[in-house]
Amino acid sequence: MRKIYPTTIEAIEAPTLIRITDNFYVVAFRLMKLLPAHFILDRAQQAGLLDIGSIIIETSSGTFGLALAMICALRGYRLILVSDPVIDTSLKRRLEELGAHVEIVSGVEAYTGIQQVRLDRIKSLQEEHPGYFWPSQYDNPHNPEAYTPVAELLVEALGHVDCLIGTVGSGGSLCGTSNYLRMLFPQLTVAGVDTHGSVLFGLPDQPRLLRGLGNSLMPKNVAHMAFDEIHWVNAAEAFLATRILHRTHALYMGGTSGAAFLVSRWWAQQHPNATVVALLPDEGYRYQDTIYNDDWLRQHNALLTQLPEQPCLVSHPHEVNENWSYMLWKRRTYEQVLHYPFLGGQSRGQ
Amino acid sequence: MAVSEVDLKVGHGQAYAHHGELLQGMFADEQGYLHYGLVTLPCMLFHTEVTFTVTPNSEIIVEPATHSKAFQAAKLTLHYCNRSGHGGHLKLNSNIPLKMGFGSSTSDVCATIRAVAQACSFHLLPEEIAQIAVQAEQASDSIMFDTQQTVLFAQREGIVLEEFHKPLPVLEIIGFNTDATGQGIDTLTFTPIHYSHQEIEAFRVLLAGLRKAIALHDPYLLGRVTTASAYINQRYLPKPHFDRLLQLASKTGALGLQVAHSGTIVGFLFDPEIAELEERVQMILTHLFEMGFHISHRFRTEKRTSPRKNTA
Numbered sequence: 001m002r003k004i005y006p007t008t009i010e011a012i013e014a015p016t017l018i019r020i021t022d023n024f025y026v027v028a029f030r031l032m033k034l035l036p037a038h039f040i041l042d043r044a045q046q047a048g049l050l051d052i053g054s055i056i057i058e059t060s061s062g063t064f065g066l067a068l069a070m071i072c073a074l075r076g077y078r079l080i081l082v083s084d085p086v087i088d089t090s091l092k093r094r095l096e097e098l099g100a101h102v103e104i105v106s107g108v109e110a111y112t113g114i115q116q117v118r119l120d121r122i123k124s125l126q127e128e129h130p131g132y133f134w135p136s137q138y139d140n141p142h143n144p145e146a147y148t149p150v151a152e153l154l155v156e157a158l159g160h161v162d163c164l165i166g167t168v169g170s171g172g173s174l175c176g177t178s179n180y181l182r183m184l185f186p187q188l189t190v191a192g193v194d195t196h197g198s199v200l201f202g203l204p205d206q207p208r209l210l211r212g213l214g215n216s217l218m219p220k221n222v223a224h225m226a227f228d229e230i231h232w233v234n235a236a237e238a239f240l241a242t243r244i245l246h247r248t249h250a251l252y253m254g255g256t257s258g259a260a261f262l263v264s265r266w267w268a269q270q271h272p273n274a275t276v277v278a279l280l281p282d283e284g285y286r287y288q289d290t291i292y293n294d295d296w297l298r299q300h301n302a303l304l305t306q307l308p309e310q311p312c313l314v315s316h317p318h319e320v321n322e323n324w325s326y327m328l329w330k331r332r333t334y335e336q337v338l339h340y341p342f343l344g345g346q347s348r349g350q
Numbered sequence: 351m352a353v354s355e356v357d358l359k360v361g362h363g364q365a366y367a368h369h370g371e372l373l374q375g376m377f378a379d380e381q382g383y384l385h386y387g388l389v390t391l392p393c394m395l396f397h398t399e400v401t402f403t404v405t406p407n408s409e410i411i412v413e414p415a416t417h418s419k420a421f422q423a424a425k426l427t428l429h430y431c432n433r434s435g436h437g438g439h440l441k442l443n444s445n446i447p448l449k450m451g452f453g454s455s456t457s458d459v460c461a462t463i464r465a466v467a468q469a470c471s472f473h474l475l476p477e478e479i480a481q482i483a484v485q486a487e488q489a490s491d492s493i494m495f496d497t498q499q500t501v502l503f504a505q506r507e508g509i510v511l512e513e514f515h516k517p518l519p520v521l522e523i524i525g526f527n528t529d530a531t532g533q534g535i536d537t538l539t540f541t542p543i544h545y546s547h548q549e550i551e552a553f554r555v556l557l558a559g560l561r562k563a564i565a566l567h568d569p570y571l572l573g574r575v576t577t578a579s580a581y582i583n584q585r586y587l588p589k590p591h592f593d594r595l596l597q598l599a600s601k602t603g604a605l606g607l608q609v610a611h612s613g614t615i616v617g618f619l620f621d622p623e624i625a626e627l628e629e630r631v632q633m634i635l636t637h638l639f640e641m642g643f644h645i646s647h648r649f650r651t652e653k654r655t656s657p658r659k660n661t662a
Contacts, residue, residue, distance in 0.1 A: 043547070148551040156558040159566055180555045183578045184571070 007074055009038055015150060017157050020249060024268035025158065025277045026261070027150060028251060032281040033137075036172050037067035039146030040135045041075070052076040055132045057125050059118040061087040062212055063282050064137050064170075069098040080129075082121045086211070091286060116217070137170050138219030144176030151180035154277060163189040163271065165264040166279035167213035167256040168200055171222030173279055178226055189274075191229040191267060192329075193259045195238070201230045201329070202317030202338045209300055210235035212256040212281065224334045231311060231326040233259040236302040239291045242284070244307065246292075252284035255291050262324070266310060316340065359471065360403045363464025367396035367446045368453040368493050369525055369617055369649070370610025372518075372572070373560055373579045375553035376545045377502060377511055384550065385504040386542060387511050389560060390453070391523075391608060391617075392497040395649045398444035398457040402465035409437040417442050423459040423486040424466050430482055431470035438469065450527050451613015456490045459483045463494075477510065484508030500564060502557065506542070514561065518651050519569040521605070522620040522627065524634050526646040528589045529614035543586045552582065569621045573605025576619060580609040589616055591641060598637050602630045622650060 005011035013034035015027045044050045052075070058068055059082040072079040079100040083092075087104065095102050103125075105117050126132050137143050150173070154161050161181055166174040178190040197206030198214025201224075205216045210233075215222075233241075235255075242258025245251050253261075257280035264278035290296045297303035311324040317338065319325075329337060374388040402424065410428075412421045417440075424440050440462060446454035463482050467474045474482075476495045483490040484507065492503035492510075502512040545553075556575050563572035577596070584592055589609055595616060599607050605619040618634055620627060635646060 145548055145551055148554050151555045152558040155555055156562050159562045159568060159571055180552060183552060183555060183581075184559050184574045 009034055009071055009074065012070075013038060013149075015153060017153055018249075018251070020265070021268060023272060023275055024264065025275070026251070026264070026280050027153070027277060028253065028257075028280045030283050031063055031067055031070075032173060032279070033062075033064040033067040034070070035149065036137055036140075036143040036146040036170075037064060037071055037135065040137070040140055040142045041068075041071055041077075043142050044133055044135075049133050050075075050077060053078065055080065055129045056135065057082070057122055057129065057132045058135050058137070059083070059122055060137075062091075064135075065095060065100070065102075066091065068135065069095045069100040072100065073098040080125060082118050082125065084118060088286065088290075137172065138215075138217070138221060141221070143170055143172035143221050144179060144223075147173055147176030148180050150177045150279070154181065155184060158275060158277070160275055161185060161188060161277050162274035163191065163264075163267060163276045164279070165191045165260055165267060165276065166193065167260050167281065168192040168194055168222060169213045169215055169256075170219050171200075173281065175221060175223045175226045177279065179223075189228045190226050191231060191263060191326075192227045193231045193233055193263050195259065196232055196234050196320070196322060198232075201227075201232075202334065203232065203320060208235070209302060210238050210255055210259065212254060213259060218334075224329070224337070225331050227329040228331060229326055230329045231263045231324065232320050233262055233324050234322060235300075236297075236304045237262060237307060237324050239297060239302055240304040240307055242287075242291050245280075246284065251280070253280050254282040254284055254287055256281045258291070262307065263311075263326075359469045360401060361465040361467065361469030363400045363402070363461040363466070363468060365398050365457040365460035365464065365493055366497060367393045367398075367457050368491055369393035369523060370451045370608060370613055370615055371491070371579070372576050372608060373502075373553075373556055374611040375556070375579065375582065376550045377553055377557060378550075379511060385509075385511055386506050387502050387504050388491065388611070389500060389502055390491045390493060391518075392493060392651065393452065393523075393649055394497070395647055396444070396446040396452060396454075396457075398442060398446060398454070398461040400443070400458070400461040400465040401441045402462070402469045403439045404433070404436055404469045405438050407437050408435055410440060411437070412440045412442070414442065417458050419455050419487045420458045420462040423462040423482060426482050426485050427463045427466035428470070430474075430478070431467055431472045433470050438466070440465070447527075449613070450529070451610020451615045453491045453493055455487055456483060456493050459486050459490065460494045480508040480510075482508075512557075512561075514564045516564050516567070518564060519567045519572055520622055521569060521572070521651045522622040522631075522648070523608070523617040523650070524620070524631055524646060524648050525615050525617040526638055526643045527615050528591070528643070530642055549582055552578075569605050569619070573608075573619045575606075576608035577606035579611070580607050580616075583609060583611045587612060589614070594641070598634060602633050604630070604634075 012030050015029045018026050055078045057080045061083040065081045081100050081102050092102050105121050164178050182188050194200050195210045195214040197208040199205050200215050238255050238259035241262035242255050245261045260278045268276040308324050311326040314325050314327045368390045372389045372391050376384050377387040410424050446452050448454050463479050479494040489505045492501050498517045500514040501510045559575040608617040
């Protein structure tokens with residue numbers, strides 16, 4: 001029987017599983033963050049924390065804010081989004097069209113620390129609006145728990161998964177999906193994709209051109225012990241991979257998808273007998289004037305002509321160079337990895 | 351209604367035991383409503399046979415008299431078959447061990463319903479038997495369905511939540527009772543579990559795994575589903591030595607563990623096609639013996655004959 005979706009949310013949040021090669025599949029989302037936004041707001045509603053007219057306050061300059069705005073428009077919640085100046089104008093217009101109040105935090109010269117400024121603004125807004133609800137995607141355990149539909153899809157469609165690869169920002173999608181898959185496949189390899197300038201796996205905080213993955217703060221939802229491998233992909237590499245994903249597979253996706261595609265394609269080639277799945281978080285339309293525009297790439301010194309064939313293996317985050325690098329994280333804690341004695345450039349096989 | 355000669359009939363019914371469940375938890379239906387549900391693992395080692403003779407007076411005599419749920423089932427079935435004023439003589443003969451999770455109660459109830467219905471010249475569908483069974487004993491397993499037919503069954507509502515349309519992959523099961531005292535579990539005193547929402551989410555994935563395992567006839571995936579279900583159940587009705595049993599399963603190349611979620615039996619699942627099956631089984635038995643479990647049982651899920659059907 002053909003399915004009729006009860007609302008736009010259910011229709012758009014449902015991912016599509018696509019075979020790229022014999023052993024390599026992608027889960028393509030139109031807007032992945034609808035899953036956690038939907039799940040978090042459903043839980044809050046069931047707990048009696050939300051009703052028509054309730055105020056939701058969140059910090060987001062990207063897709064989680066969009067997902068919240070879509071649900072709030074359908075359900076009649078009031079949404080205040082605290083955002084930094086990097087938010088693109090068309091997204092801001094779209095959020096406002098959906099009824100969200102977008103507050104840009106400005107007056108900060110250095111990029112570093114702006115997330116803290118956003119959090120401070122949230123705090124003062126919360127004092128202004130008692131009875132608010134804060135979805136808190138970075139720390140809310142309902143974020144990773146929202147990803148059972150992805151695990152369900154993979155189990156039912158493929159029957160077995162050997163390796164799951166995705167970008168890490170809040171930690172929700174990859175930690176959540178892999179946690180559920182490992183109930184059935186405890187050996188599942190999980191490879192996280194981060195970017196240079198993100199603190200998630202031990203690099204120093206720096207401005208990042210590649211958005212939608214990485215973080216300047218450490219979210220509680222990043223469960224470091226879930227990861228077998230960590231890759232760092234720079235912006236130019238991710239952008240070219242995004243374009244190649246479009247050219248070769250007609251998949252018009254965002255930059256995080258490019259980063260995940262770059263790593264997962266390589267992983268699948270390295271392990272021809274393993275079933276490899278990559279999570280592709282959003283579509284490319286928001287990036288028409290940036291990632292899909294050579295002039296913009298050139299202006300930002302992010303126009304590559306060729307992808308690196310393989311990543312550089314490092315044994316410690318401090319060894320990561322400016323290009324695509326990876327290390328075997330081996331399901332250790334952040335402290336175990338970072339406090340592991342670092343002996344310069346020397347490779348330390350274990 | 352006057353009792354005619356035609357009504358003084360004898361009916362026979364039979365029902366198998368089960369060996370706990372492959373999966374048990376809480377599952378959402380299409381509308382998103384949650385139901386307690388389970389997937390039974392039928393076990394042809396044991397069964398109940400019942401004979402029911404309709405009598406014109408309203409008294410129902412159960413033999414042996416200890417089977418109070420069978421009494422309820424007989425009464426409810428007579429009512430269902432428009433013989434409310436009637437009684438009868440119910441004779442049960444069962445070899446199913448009690449209070450371990452073999453489903454002796456549902457087996458008694460099902461066999462009784464079949465026998466009474468046959469005596470009343472009624473042919474009941476499994477769905478109808480399920481409804482009566484749940485009324486008689488509050489919660490039932492799904493042994494009233496053909497053993498070739500696997501269903502996700504709402505044990506407290508007596509309804510099928512999902513049909514899998516294919517038989518289970520063939521499995522070899524080495525089972526034993528983890529309760530050496532033999533006291534067992536009284537299912538009536540076992541209150542419904544309050545699953546966490548994380549567990550309810552997890553059950554969606556396990557159910558997807560079960561669907562795929564049945565569709566692909568994949569015993570390995572099935573073993574992973576049953577093991578994960580058993581693992582979650584450790585929070586509610588823990589089986590002793592669970593970690594050791596898991597290690598033993600892994601060491602012997604078993605597909606996984608499978609438990610009676612509201613009982614005390616545990617099974618090691620094997621692919622019957624695996625090389626050196628007998629050696630592996632011996633290793634299990636040796637270890638179980640060392641752990642103080644001297645009694646075990648062994649059976650297979652394979653092409654079987656169905657329990658006797660009611661014929662009008």
